[in-house]
Amino acid sequence: MEKAVDKLATIIPLFLASTRFYGKRLDLYSNKLPAYVDKPQSNLKVVFIKNVPQQDPNSNDCGLYTCLYAKYISNEVFDMDLIHIDAKYHRKRYATIM
Numbered sequence: 001m002e003k004a005v006d007k008l009a010t011i012i013p014l015f016l017a018s019t020r021f022y023g024k025r026l027d028l029y030s031n032k033l034p035a036y037v038d039k040p041q042s043n044l045k046v047v048f049i050k051n052v053p054q055q056d057p058n059s060n061d062c063g064l065y066t067c068l069y070a071k072y073i074s075n076e077v078f079d080m081d082l083i084h085i086d087a088k089y090h091r092k093r094y095a096t097i098m
Contacts, residue, residue: 002048005046005048006046009046047073047078049073049078049080051080051081052069052080053065053080053083053084053085055085055087056087059087061087061091064087064090064091064094065085065087067094068085068090
């Protein structure tokens with residue numbers, strides 16, 4: 001699986017650059033972010049995260065879990081072994097924010 005991810009991590013940025021996708025979206029200039037200054041677009045950091053919390057099979061909380069994973073990953077929390085997600089609490093929390 002790691003080989004497949006490595007291939008995708010190379011081909012997707014190359015495709016997006018060759019189709020000038022980055023130039024069409026003003027919010028995608030990652031080369032301006034400190035972590036990406038002086039790095040080519042095709043040099044992405046790939047992190048494998050294991051043991052992520054799973055939603056209940058019939059819960060329809062996939063959007064909630066996606067938002068929470070994005071929050072954890074953006075805060076560089078990659079070890080999710082001890083994380084328990086209380087979906088009811090987070091649904092109320094996001095409803096309050098909205």
